[in-house]
Amino acid sequence: MDQKLLVGIDCSNCGQRALDYAVAWARTADVPVVVVHVIEWSPYSFNTPMENEARHKRREAELDRAHSEIVDSVVDRLRDQGIDAKGLVRHGHPAHTLNDLANEAGATNIVVGRTGTSRIKSQLFGSVPSTLVQIADVPVTVVP
């Protein structure tokens, strides 16, 4: 089966290690890469009517900013290195959305960076990589 990598990045620098790892992998094995940024959002939140009214506009702005400040420059850099890359931005729960997008894009691997949260914090709130490892439908690589 043809391989395809999906890399999750949270801001332009924080996902750097995961990205470096995926780039090295992609270049040696010549596999396409999907660069993904998830904007944290819940469909079950409680909003004011004013927030709801402007929601569509806000969403467009959030997507634009995520593309221009986080995803697009990374995709360009990958393409410059001869990698078949594309960028995706979506709203949702980070871990679940990464998995959904991996399914949609037909990715065979998900690569994310280790978050390095303290033990207590991750016990209480979990972290994106640990949740992802529990729920993912494809193998997950967590880059330290």
Added chain:
Amino acid sequence: MSKNRFVILLTTLLAPISALAQNGIDERIDNAVRPIADTVAGLVFSSFPVAGVQIPFVLVWLIAAATFFTFYFRFINLRAMRHGFHLVRGDYSDPTAAGEVTHFQALATALSGTVGLGNIAGVAIAVSLGGPGATFWMIVAGFLGMSTKFVECTLGVKYRNEYTDGTVSGGPMYYLAKGLAERSDKLRTLGKILAVLFAIFCIGGSFGGGNMFQANQSFKQLVSVTGGDASWLADKGWLFGVVIASLVGLVIIGGIQGIARVTSKIVPFMAIVYVLAGLIIILSNVTAVPAAIGAIISGAFSPEGMAGGVIGVLFQGFRRAAFSNEAGVGSAAIAHSAVRTNRPITEGFVALYEPFVDTVVVCTITALVIIITGTWDPNVDPGQGVALTSAAFESSISWFPWVLTLAVVLFAFSTMISWSYYGLKAWTFLFGESLITDITYKVLFLAFVVVGSSMQLGAVIDFSDAMIFAMAFPNILGLYFLLPVVKRELNTYWAEYRAGSLQKFGKALHRA
């Protein structure tokens, strides 16, 4: 403008109003407004006697419509509940539209505008004046009201305005104006008149029931829990008003969404605490439940010693249900119309849950607590509803009045935020959208918060109650004309639903 300077500015603007309130001007306002208020309230609540009970026409108007819609759409209130739940859960939400307003969010926003004093104060009054049997009719009215909300909210989404920047505006003024014009040229003028009337009443309602009444009632509860007349707060309604008005002002003028966001997180939490506390009281007295249900049913059909017999009980139940869930008033259609969907009818199905949660679930729990604890009192003063519910909960959980006070103040706050939005939409519909019209409305709104909490203005409160119910006249009249539109949408959609050709997404795919 920094937050601090903004608060100072607001306080300096609002303080004079409260100073006036201290100098007996409230009486002068009361006297000046009284004749107008009496006339308007007299018109809206004009009643006719049935079996010795005075029944206001507006109540018959609301219940007749709800009953007619229920039959016209062949009990859509019951048969679409399952599908409505699946829609709220997100089974039919396209994942690529993540980040837009979901069905759940639209419903939650609309609910936070309706759940509140009606559920806490209104029910106590219904049970006290109508006996336990009033609960039965309240539940019936809740189920019928679901059909009205279904019609309103479908139309609210269908005829909303979508602007080029992606913001949306919807509600009765838009479906009355656009929907009736679409039906026929003859109805165009009627539609415009109804839309303007609705907008005027909606502004009145937003200053009154959605604002002054809320401020007034939550202040009363705060005073009673801190020691009644002996409370330090007893004569400081203006202070409470200025504080609340400043907080509301920070949200609606200052655009400080943080406060609204905190409230919108706490309000559902408080609602859950309220329901849980109710359930705990009911369960810890579980042996009394069969007797209570027996009293509710026998009281509904053969009340003993109630004025007007069955009609009297039915009237009390229906009246408080209508006060509580606002079905037919049209307010919720404004909140629901922000949802992102290309099938307006789906929001109608979701809206069924509003009267269901508000009236059928929350009101029933309150009623059971009051009946089981035996705290209802046929001689209650209708202004003391909150105190009665508070006493009912207190008899089982001694510290609960404090929680209830917090709940009442928060519910009042979120209701004010919602109604300031409804009123503003009606205001801009009449006067156009500009910064000046916008600010004018909002400053007026804040002034009424202070007025509502610092004055004992019976006349003004009567007037504003009348305004909320007046909204039901143009709204429901328009709904009758627009029923075929809803029917067409429903038939097309329901056929697709039955055929299983609606697209499902995500987990729903695996469940199916």
